[in-house]
Amino acid sequence: MMRRSGLLLCACAIGLAGPVTTARGQDAPGVPPAPAPFAPAPGAQGAARPPLRVPLPPASPVRRGLDTDALKADVRGSAEFQKRIAAELDAAKGDRAKLNTLLLETADRSRAVELQLIDVEGRIGALDLSAAQLSASLAKRRDVLAEVLAALLRMGRNPPPALLMRPDDALDAVRSAILLGALLPELRVEAETLAADLSDLVRVRGELTAARESLGQLRTALDQDKKRLAALVGERQRRQAEAHPLPQGEKAQVDSVAKTSTDVHDLVTRMESEAPPAARAADAARAAPSPSAAAKSDLAALQNPARIAPAVPFIEAKGLLPLPVAGVRVRDFGAPDDVGAAAKGLSIATRAGAQVTAPADGWVVYAGPFRSYGQLLIINAGDGYHILMAGMEKITVDLGQFVLAGEPVGIMGGLARMSPAAAGAAPVGGAPIGGLPLGTASGQPQLYVEFRKDGNSIDPAPWWAATDSRKVRG
Structure with missing residues (x-):
């Protein structure tokens, strides 16, 4: 039963x-074994199935030579x-x-x-x-x-x-x-x-x-x-x-002062006293309105592109200045460098060939190579303030020229070019540029920006516009 x-x-x-299977290792009676995938069909005596043939779409004609239509469109x-x-x-x-x-x-x-x-x-x-x-x-x-x-x-x-x-x-x-x-x-x-x-x-x-x-x-x-x-x-x-043509004699004098100056402070002092173009620029800066003679709330002059003097005194421009370049900061003012000394300026990693602009209105008192700084640009912003920028491959302004805040003054190179203060800077935050890690090893060019008052380095953070300050500080 x-x-x-x-x-x-x-x-x-x-x-x-x-x-x-049973305990004896044999297939259960009456249970046909499951065919394995792609196995020969029963009765085919092991003969392989014909391969599956999928019809391919007709091949598109291969264009040989140049695409003249595209070239003509590019030329037009x-x-x-x-x-x-x-x-x-x-x-x-x-x-x-x-x-x-x-x-x-x-x-x-x-x-x-x-x-x-x-x-x-x-x-x-x-x-x-x-x-x-x-x-x-x-x-x-x-x-x-x-x-x-x-x-x-x-x-x-x-x-x-x-x-x-x-x-x-x-x-x-x-x-x-x-x-x-x-x-x-x-x-x-x-x-x-x-x-x-x-x-x-x-x-x-x-x-x-x-x-x-x-x-x-x-x-x-x-x-x-x-x-x-x-x-x-x-x-x-x-x-x-x-x-404002620069006579050959004055240019030679500028080169001589740059070669014999010992440091940046000495360079600025001697340029504004011994080099005629820089001396004229320094005189124009001293004639600019002082902080006590300007109203803080009067910012209409900033909208005048034809101005030939700073719209507002530099001390009153706090919170108004644009960053000189698009990038990511790699070292802030006061941050320790590789030897433990405090950084005197701000270092910004940029894309290759990035455009550099003037942070503030001012007169160019030096533009050219200087010792290990490479291409160095110094702008006299008036009332004893100077802005130093180094790390550019090319400077596009001349000595004695007046520049506006946001006006192009230089171009970054394709390799890491840094001043001694920025050399060896390690990443301290921010996103990588172009998918590469920041720092000297990545080969990203870096712009060094330093603010000085009467020859002493000062923190530039209070001067940056709110949006740019957030971008720099991450």
Whole structure:
């Protein structure tokens, strides 16, 4: 009776566990073994199935040589761009205020684009790292992924049938069911984890594609702004040379003073007393309004691009000055350097070729190479204040020239160029630029900015505009 009644069991997921075997290691009678994936069909006597052939779409014709249409479009676009620049220069002909307005607007727009580039490049670096980590994680679990996919595939191809077992095979069947019951939850967890990782990888790659498209557009805009700035700066310096030519004798005197000065303080003192162009600039700075003669609330002069003297005394410009370059600070004023001494200025890591602007209105009392500082620019802001900037590859203003706050004065190089005060600066915060770590090892150019009052270094932090101060300090 017991033998005839038998025990009806359901072997769940036969495709996953394979055929149910008895304790003697033989297949259960009446239970056909599950065919392995891609096995020969019964009766084929081991002959391999013909390979699956998927029709491929017709290959698109390969273009050989240059894309003449694209080249012609680029040439037309470049010609139109040059015409627009020429029209802008012609409109500003003989109008100093118009030329200064174009310079300030283009420099400000270029700086904003550089800040966006820094953000996008940093985001691309983070996304690249995330994609690499996800890919590495999936590669390490390649075997698990293959097992999970194979199991799911077999379960889909071989639905679990209800099988009638003999009583003497009941124990093996129960053991198989228990094993499957323990494996299926783990299989589900692995499948969900892998699906989540694959979904994250697809999302990251999509964000990378969008970020790279944005990067290309920003670089195109920045390239156009650089070309426009180069044309405007060239016109400005041409007018400066016509209005205030520097005699050869005075230039030789300036070079002699620079070569024989022992330090920056000595350089400034001697330039403003021995070099005629710098002396004239110092005289103009001393004639500028003093703090007591100016009203703090009268800032309308800052909107006048034709001014030839500081709009407000330097001491009254606290909280108003723009940063001279778009970048990330690597060392603040007073921070210890490699030998334990306090930094006398602020160091900012920038993108290669970044545009440098004047932090404040003032007169150029030195512009050129000086000892280990490299290219050094010194601006007399009046009332005993001087602004030093070093680390540029090229200075685009001349000795004795009056510059406005935000006006282009130099260009950063492609390699790390730092003053001794900024040399060896290690990262102290902020995001990387272009996906690279900040500091001397990364090769990022760095601009060194120092404020001085009567020859003594002072903290520039109170002078920066609120938004720029937050950017510098992270």
